[in-house]
Amino acid sequence: MKLLTVFITGAFLCLVLGGCSTTPEPSTGASPINPATGQTATTVIPTTASSTTAPPSSLPPTTAADTPASQAANLLTSLGRVGSDQPVRIGLVAHSASVIGIGRTIDVLNDADGIQLVRIFSPEHGLAGEADAGQAVADGTEPITGLPVISLYGVRRAPATRHLDDLDAVVYDLQDVGVRAFTYIATMGLVFDAAAAAGLPVFVVDRPNPQAGAVDGPVLDPGLESFISPYAIPLVYGLTSGQLGRLLVDDGYVDAGTNLTVVGPTAALGAPWRAPSPNLPTLESAWLYPAVVPLEATILSVGRGTTKPFSLIGAPTVDGRAMLDSLLTRDGLEVGLEAETFTPESIPGMAISPRYQGQAIVGVTLSTGAALRSPVRLAVELIDAAMDVSSDRSAIIDRPDVFDRLIGSSSVRAALIEDRSAAEIAASWTDEVNRFTERIERLRR
Template sequence: MKKLLAICVLISTVSFAQKIKTGAENYTAYLPLLKGKNIGVVTNQTGIIDDKTHLVDFLVQKNIKIKTIFAPEHGFRGTADAGEKVSDEIDAKTGLSIASLYGKNNKPTPEQLKNIDIMVFDLQDVGTRLYTYVSTMHRIMEACAENNIPLIVLDRPNPNIAIVDGPVLDMAFQSGIGMHPTPLLHGMTLGEEAKMINGEKWLKNGIQCKLTVIPCLNYDRKMTYSLPVRPSPNLPNDQSVNLYVSLCLFEGTNVSMGRGTEKQFQIYGSPFLPESDFAFTPKPNFGDKDPLYNGVECNGEDLSAIPKINKLEIKWLIKAYQTTSDKSKFFDKRKFSIRAGNEKLQQQIEAGISEQEIRNSWQDGLKKFKEMRAKYLIYR
C-alpha cells in the first residue's frame, strides 16, 4: 500500500512539474517590473491565470496600478461579433477605464498613453496571420515605440504551433488580417512574433520598441494545448481552433463556415452546393447577430468529428468550388485575396490546378520564412 501511495505521489509530482504555465502565470518574472509604475494592459477574456483569475484582477490584488485597459476585437469580455465596432467603457468589476482598439481607433493615441509607464500585453492567439490579435500587438508595439513606453508581452502557447503552412503574404495584400510576410499558419507564439516584428523592423519607419517577452514555462513545440477560454465568440472548442484557418478562407467566398450555429468553424455549406447527407440553417446567436444565410438551409459537410489536421487543408475549398451551382459567384476577389495573401490561390483553384501543385507553389516561401523565423523562436 505504501509503495502504491509513493507511486501515486510521484506521478502527481511529475504531472504538476510538467504543467504548462503561461507568461501571465510566470508572474515572478514580471511583477517586479511593474511595482510602483502606472500600467496599461492590453487583454480580454483570455487573459486568465490558473484557469480562473483574470490578469487584471490579479494585478489589482497585487497593488499594481492599472491606468487603462485596452481591448482588442470582440471587446474586453470577448462578446462582440467579428468585425463589430467596440466602444470605450468602464469595467463594472474594477471601475477601470477600457479603451477600445476596435472602434474609433485601432492604436492607442498619445493622449491615451499619457502617464503610462509600462504596457502589458496578454492575449491568446491561435497561430494564424488572419487572427487580428497579432495586428493589435503590432499597433501596440508601434505606439509604445513612438511614445518611449516599454512593452511586456506575456506569452501564451499557440494551439497550432506545430503547423507552418500556406502561402506567405504578398505585401500588396497587407491588411488588418495580414500585416506581415508570414504564411497563413506560422507556428509561432505571439511572444516569438513580437520578437520577429521588432527584429525585422516591420514597425513604421523601422522603429523598434523596448520589448520584454515573459515566456511560458514547461512548454515546447511538440506539446498540444487546449484553450481554457474561447479566444473569440466563434471559436468554441479545440476542433474549431484547429480547423479555423482552413475554413476561414471560405470568408472570401459565398460559403458559410457555420456562423449562426453551434458548430462554428467545424462545418461549411451554402444554398448553392449540392444536396448531401448534411445541411444546416444559420440563425442569430452568440457570435453572430446576423449570420450569412440567416434562416436559409445550407448544404455542406460536417467536420466536427474528424481527426485533428496538421496542415492548411484546402481540399474542402476546392471541392466547394468544383461543385457550386454558379462558379462565377463563388469568390469575392478582394475578400479572398486578403485572406489568402495573394491573387494566385484563387486563380489556381479556378484553373483546376491540383491540390498538390498548389501546395508545391508555397514551398519556396515557406522555406525562406522558416529560415527567417528561426532566430526568434523561444521554445524548442
C-alpha cells in the same frame, strides 16, 4: 529615465527567474500596417462575460506553467521597480481569455503591490469577447475594477498619445490563434508602434499557438496588407505570441524603437480552452480555423450562427452531399468528414446576422483531434470541392479581394478557377514556407 528604470528592472528580474527573453532594439524597421477604417462605435459592449468550453480529450496535461503562482509571479516580478517606492503604472491589452491560471490578468495586476493598473485596452470582439466579427466596440468601464476600457476596435485601432502619457509600461496579453488572418497580430503591431513613440517598454505575456509548429500557406504578397492580414508572413506562421512579437521587432515590421520583453515560460495549451473570439468556442474550432477562414470570402457558410462555427461548411445553392463525395475521394485531408444539415440563426454574443440566417443547408461537418499539419492545403481542397459541384467555378469565391487578403495571394484564386490540382497549388508556396521556417528557427529554440 522612466523607460530605462522599468526596462532594466524587468530584464534584471527576468534574468534571475529565467522566465523572460528580452529583444534588443533593432537598427532598422518600419510598420507596413495599412489598417482599415473602423466604424464609429455606438454601443458599449459588456465587459464581464467569458466563454469557456471544455476542450477535446487530446489536450496536453496541465503543467506547472499553468498555475497562477509561476505565471503571475514571473509577470509581476518582471514589472517590479527595484529601489523605488512608486507603483509602476501599467496599461494592459487584454480580453476574456487573458487568464493566468485561475485568475484574470486584470486582477493579478490590479491587486499587486507596487503596480498600478491604470487602464485596459481591448481588441476586436471587446474585453468580454462577445462582439461579432467586424462589429465596432465602444470604450467602456470594467465593472469589477471600475477601470476604463479603451477599445482598439472602434473609433481607433491604436492607443492615442493621451492613453499612454501617464503610463510606465504596456502589458500585452492576448491569446492568439497562430493565423495571419486574425486581427490580434495587427493590434500587437500597432500597440508596439504606439508604445515606442511614447517611450514605453512593452511586456508580452507569452501564449501558446494552437496550431503548434505548423507553417503553411502563401507569404502575403506586397500590396495586400490590411488590418485583417498585416504582415508578409505565411497564413499559418508557427510562432507563439512572444515569438511573433520578437519577429515583428527583429525583422523591422514595427517601430525600430520598440523595447520588448517576452514574459514566460509559455504555458501548455491546457484545460480549459478560453475562447479568444466568440466563434472559436472550442480548441477544435481553433484547429480548423486556418483551413476554414479563407472560405469566409466564398458563398459558403462557415457555420456562424450555429454551435459549431468553423466546423461546418455549406450553402443553399451548393449540393452538400456531392461536395462531400468529392472530398471523400481525396487523400491526406487530416479531418473527419460527414454530411450535416444546419440552419444558421441569430445568436447574441456570437453571430447577430449570420449568412443564410433561417435557411436549412445540407453541408459538411469537419472534425479533428489535433492541430493540422497542412491546413491551407485543406482550405484549397474544400474550395475546389465546392467548385467541382458548381456550374461556374468562378462564382464560388464571391469576394475575390477579401479572399486574396485572407489567403495571401491572388494566384491561389486564379489557380482554383483554372481547376489546377490542390497539390500543385500547395506546391506553389513550399519554397517560401521553407525560407520562412528557416528564418524563424532562431525564435523557436
